[in-house]
Amino acid sequence: MERADLSPRKPRILLAASGSVAAIKFGNLCHCFAEWADVKAVATKASLHFIDRATLPKDIHLYTDDDEWSSWNRIGDSVLHIELRRWADIMVIAPLSANTLGKVYDVALFSDRMKTVGKIQ
Numbered sequence: 001m002e003r004a005d006l007s008p009r010k011p012r013i014l015l016a017a018s019g020s021v022a023a024i025k026f027g028n029l030c031h032c033f034a035e036w037a038d039v040k041a042v043a044t045k046a047s048l049h050f051i052d053r054a055t056l057p058k059d060i061h062l063y064t065d066d067d068e069w070s071s072w073n074r075i076g077d078s079v080l081h082i083e084l085r086r087w088a089d090i091m092v093i094a095p096l097s098a099n100t101l102g103k104v105y106d107v108a109l110f111s112d113r114m115k116t117v118g119k120i121q
């Protein structure tokens with residue numbers, strides 16, 4: 001009988017850059033996380049103005065919105081953001097722009113309101 005591999009796997013981190021000027025350091029951030037975690041990287045369109053792809057670790061692919069659409073053609077094809085959500089243990093947004101923070105806040109607010117609606121009904 002084969003023994004199960006009991007060694008813990010590395011944490012899987014989905015590292016996301018948004019369009020703060022601090023995204024110029026995104027390559028450094030990827031290198032730091034990659035020392036102890038499996039990392040996949042995603043970037044907003046705005047953040048790409050600041051990120052130098054050459055500074056990223058060679059084995060880390062930087063996904064963008066274009067990848068989402070080029071990998072999907074018809075119903076039944078896998079959807080990149082869902083696959084990334086399944087893969088990741090956690091998503092870290094760094095740097096976090098005010099714009100993306102606002103979107104996160106909106107989602108949290110919407111979810112909270114839905115819970116309230118659920119209690120009223």
Ligand SMILES: Cc1cc2nc3c(=O)[nH]c(=O)nc-3n(C[C@H](O)[C@H](O)[C@H](O)COP(=O)(O)O)c2cc1C
Nearest residue numbers: 018019020021022044045046047096097098099100
């Ligand atoms: C040169 C420059 C620097 C910027 N720096 C920041 C920043 O440090 N923090 C921030 O919240 N937005 C900053 N912005 C604005 C964002 O890039 C802009 O709001 C963008 O729409 C954010 O999009 P995203 O959240 O989808 O990445 C900067 C814009 C420019 C042109």
